[in-house]
Amino acid sequence: MGGIAVKLDRVWVNYNGATILEDVNLEIEAGRYVGILGPNGAGKSTLLKVILGLIHPNRGQVRVFGEAPEKLRLRGDVVGYLPQRPLGNPRFPVTVLDVVLMGRYGRIGLLKRPRRADRELARQRLEDLGIPHLAQRLIGDLSGGEQQRVFIARALGVEPRLLVLDEPTVSLDACVQDDIFELVNTLKEKLHLTVLIVSHDIGTVARHVDDVICINRRIHVHQPPPIGRLGLESTFGCAVEYLFHGEIPHRVVRAHDD
Amino acid sequence: MMIDLFTLGFLQRALVAGILVSLLCGMLSTFVVLRRMAFIGVGISHSAFGGVALGFLLGVDPLWTGIGFALLVAVLIEWAQTHTAVEEDTAIGIFFAASMALGLIFLHLSRAYNVDVFGFLFGNILAIGTQQLWQILGVTVVVLAVILAFFKEIVFLSFDEEMAWVSGVPVKALRYLFLILLALVVIVTIYLVGIILVSALLVIPGAIAQNLSRTLKHMVGVSAGVAVGAAVSGLILSYGIDFPSGATIVLVLAALYLLTSLLRPWLLCKSQHQ
Numbered sequence: 001m002g003g004i005a006v007k008l009d010r011v012w013v014n015y016n017g018a019t020i021l022e023d024v025n026l027e028i029e030a031g032r033y034v035g036i037l038g039p040n041g042a043g044k045s046t047l048l049k050v051i052l053g054l055i056h057p058n059r060g061q062v063r064v065f066g067e068a069p070e071k072l073r074l075r076g077d078v079v080g081y082l083p084q085r086p087l088g089n090p091r092f093p094v095t096v097l098d099v100v101l102m103g104r105y106g107r108i109g110l111l112k113r114p115r116r117a118d119r120e121l122a123r124q125r126l127e128d129l130g131i132p133h134l135a136q137r138l139i140g141d142l143s144g145g146e147q148q149r150v151f152i153a154r155a156l157g158v159e160p161r162l163l164v165l166d167e168p169t170v171s172l173d174a175c176v177q178d179d180i181f182e183l184v185n186t187l188k189e190k191l192h193l194t195v196l197i198v199s200h201d202i203g204t205v206a207r208h209v210d211d212v213i214c215i216n217r218r219i220h221v222h223q224p225p226p227i228g229r230l231g232l233e234s235t236f237g238c239a240v241e242y243l244f245h246g247e248i249p250h251r252v253v254r255a256h257d258d
Numbered sequence: 259m260m261i262d263l264f265t266l267g268f269l270q271r272a273l274v275a276g277i278l279v280s281l282l283c284g285m286l287s288t289f290v291v292l293r294r295m296a297f298i299g300v301g302i303s304h305s306a307f308g309g310v311a312l313g314f315l316l317g318v319d320p321l322w323t324g325i326g327f328a329l330l331v332a333v334l335i336e337w338a339q340t341h342t343a344v345e346e347d348t349a350i351g352i353f354f355a356a357s358m359a360l361g362l363i364f365l366h367l368s369r370a371y372n373v374d375v376f377g378f379l380f381g382n383i384l385a386i387g388t389q390q391l392w393q394i395l396g397v398t399v400v401v402l403a404v405i406l407a408f409f410k411e412i413v414f415l416s417f418d419e420e421m422a423w424v425s426g427v428p429v430k431a432l433r434y435l436f437l438i439l440l441a442l443v444v445i446v447t448i449y450l451v452g453i454i455l456v457s458a459l460l461v462i463p464g465a466i467a468q469n470l471s472r473t474l475k476h477m478v479g480v481s482a483g484v485a486v487g488a489a490v491s492g493l494i495l496s497y498g499i500d501f502p503s504g505a506t507i508v509l510v511l512a513a514l515y516l517l518t519s520l521l522r523p524w525l526l527c528k529s530q531h532q
Contacts, residue, residue, distance in 0.1 A: 016343070052424050076426030083420045092292055092417055093474050102414050106425030111407055138472060158425060 076106020080155030103157025284485030291464030381452030381504030451504030
């Protein structure tokens, strides 16, 4: 792989007079599994939306695989996205297979219908997520964990190079949370993905990802020290406490391994 | 009576117009319900009153000024919501009240109390002439063609607008397009049930279909079928018992909604076990 998947250069986002992101500089290498952590209202979702092009920064530049996200989206084949609340209307009458097929629509393009190959890929994604038996069920009838698997399958239906997951494990119980992170890890290897995952659960994130971005208006990148997972977790835990409660401004620090 | 219905010209036109208009309403109704746009339907239809009154004032066909007003308000609602801090339902509330107030001023200025304002407010399907029938046919062709062409994208953005945007779907253009379709359909529906009751045809068929369907295509079909069925039976019924046709159609729909809501648990349970 190699190369830079995401690059933010001096990005500022203001909303209703408040600064949400302040002078954010960030480079994410292709092929990394990156967790984004931060307290409520710290700008986690805003950071993702800037990367996706859903929010245009007031200042600074965003590049995803070297292109502006607003242009990149028109190709419909680079970014797979799981929004924070993907099921706005639980009574929406679509089957699981239909939902996963939506991930193909960008590739299929306007005025064309899904072909057999699209359906096969959608079914393959359901297999990948361990839920082929749910294909004909209504999305609103599934449990929370099953729904999240469906929406990850949809994001992967894009055949993306970058997978962006906004709080995929919120409101799921601990076992299911671990399953989802582990599943994403497996799929990342299999499909050669770069993964960005937003969460507020420090422990779970630290167990699974390669890099951690802490965000509270400004960002702080942690890279894992060459010690065991437990070491990483405790080191990271302290650093995060410090970041959350301290008033000391953090700039981006590379290979930060205190 | 049934013989009248199929031999008298004005009744034939009423029947054809009723079928086409209700078919369109039924199809759009699915998306109006799923996208929770019921209030937009009310807003656009009531705004048309301003346009219709402007037509009376200027002495032009109220259809065109009505379409102009409805489109303008539809676009303004969307614009205000994306470009200002105002909430969508607040924007609708302001624009539709303002354009109805404008309508009253226009009527006052035109001193046109003798024209058929009542017909526009409550519908007068029996007054539909050949010209109106052609207008309805034109709108039907345009709206059906656009819905069929962009069906999968409209479903996608109704389901999850953010993911649709990220996947490259032209979300903004389609949102405006849908509002334009809605405005066109609202205007021709005014012939059938009048400004006051248009929103019933944009909301109730979809709500009934949601009670009866498990898949989206099924829902669109049921919604269109229910709307056409209610329009035809409402027309026949109103002619037979000499009731206002628009109100009769809406009451048939409301009764069906009530019935399907009561039967819903039983109906869905049955279809699940098939």
